[in-house]
Amino acid sequence: MTTTTRPAARWKAALATTLVVAAGLFTTATQAGPTLDKIKQRGSIKVGVGTTPGFFAPDSNGRWQGFFVDYGRALSITVFGDPDKVEFTNSSPQQRLPALQAGEFDVLLSGVTVTITRAFQLGFHFGPTVFYDGQGILVRKDLGVTKAADLDGATIGVQSGTTGELNIADFFRKTGKKFTPVTIEDTGEFTNALETSRVDAITQDSSDLVGKRTQLKKPDDYIILPERLSKEPLAPAIAGGDDRWLEIVNWTVNATIQAEEWGITSKNVDEFLKSPDPAIQRFLGVDPSLGQAIGLDPKFAYNIIKTVGNYGEIYDRNLKPLGWERGYNNLWTNGGLLYSPPFR
Ligand SMILES: N[C@@H](CCC(=O)N[C@@H](CS)C(=O)NCC(=O)O)C(=O)O
The missing domain is CATH 3.40.190.10 (Periplasmic binding protein-like II)
Known part of the structure; x- marks a missing residue:
């Protein structure tokens, strides 16, 4: 066995030093913010x-x-x-x-x-x-609607500035059906529009609708339709x-x-x-x-x-x-999508 450093090993050592120096600079750069x-x-x-x-x-x-x-x-x-x-x-x-x-x-x-x-x-x-999450639709039960496509001609409340505002328009364009959007900024007014029948339905992330439904005066008079119109990570x-x-x-x-x-x-x-x-x-x-x-x-x-x-x-x-199942929000080891990169 020889202790002389071979050229390849020397080259590797030099590269390693460069990487260490570069890592040092990078760490400094990421400190500031x-x-x-x-x-x-x-x-x-x-x-x-x-x-x-x-x-x-x-x-x-x-x-x-x-x-x-x-x-x-x-x-x-x-x-x-x-x-x-x-x-x-x-x-x-x-x-x-x-x-x-x-x-x-x-x-x-x-x-x-x-x-x-x-x-x-x-x-x-x-x-x-x-x-x-995914976008859902909360609708008055007495409309007798069981799926989003049944809402042809309906008036639907959407919250301004949300992905939901855009997705619902895409959905109706895609399915060739018509709807009248009512764009509302204020959250209280948004749910109020449903309770006062100003709109037939409201659309938002299903996480939002499940929670907001519990706040309605008569939650049992409303259902969340089964479809999810979008991916909302x-x-x-x-x-x-x-x-x-x-x-x-x-x-x-x-x-x-x-x-x-x-x-x-x-x-x-x-x-x-x-x-x-x-x-x-x-x-x-x-x-x-x-x-x-x-x-x-x-x-x-x-x-x-x-x-x-x-x-x-x-x-x-x-x-x-609130009755939420883990679903996609489970660990990758349990059939969900949650996965942490390594801590090392
Ligand atoms: N995920 C959609 C919608 C987000 C959204 O509107 N979230 C609800 C809560 S889940 C919200 O902020 N509502 C207003 C409020 O709760 O005051 C987006 O990013 O555009």
Whole structure:
């Protein structure tokens, strides 16, 4: 055996050094970011939300609760190590994207659908999809309608600024049927239009309709038609131009999904601190090397799981009471679409 370094090995060593230097530069570049700087200076995260039971709604004490709200608290934990350094504000579908662009929010957790024009034309970035949804139609039962195509000639309420406004027009164009859209910005007015028979039906993400139906005076007088007219992958939305903030959003969501995959919950997370699995040790910060390498508190994932729980716990706490099945919103290992990239 010779100890002389062969040319190929030397070349590899040189390349490795270059990569390490490049990685160093890249890390520095991703540290800077206008949104994250602003959040840190302000001492809190500004989150735009909707108002739908289960997803985002203030409780009787005025404290915001819900599936998306829990992701706001998880973000607050990643940034500040505290679930409550976050301020939730309701914003209409029409107002929220311009407000995000204007810097009034740091992130929207309001059921925003990822679309290509929102990415390219409007310059928004999206975190991982946290809820796979589809557009539904809520209709008065006494119309005797059982499928969307039966709504030929109907008057349908749509919320301005939503993908639903566009999808319903596509649906009727595609099927060669007619409808009269009534475009409404205000959410209260939107459901009110259905109750006062100003419209025959309203269309929105089914997540929204399921929650809003529970708020109607006579929910049993209305049904949600079985079809889903579109794909509505709902994800956290942020303004472009802050890579590090985007990665914080990405990996905060991923942590909740990865924890569920490993069976780590808010109840048993302390048991997992004794796990011999090096991947789990890095994930929970028992081995701090991962957190140190990425410049986050090595305990960030542990703190999220301990405080708000894993994806399944967040889902069950907020959405199970409304009768939601996991469906697509299940782990890839259970036939769903949720899949976290590796924490390494
Ligand atoms: N996913 C659709 C619709 C989003 C949407 O309208 N979401 C509902 C909540 S799920 C909302 O913000 N409603 C207004 C409110 O709740 O105040 C989009 O991105 O255009």
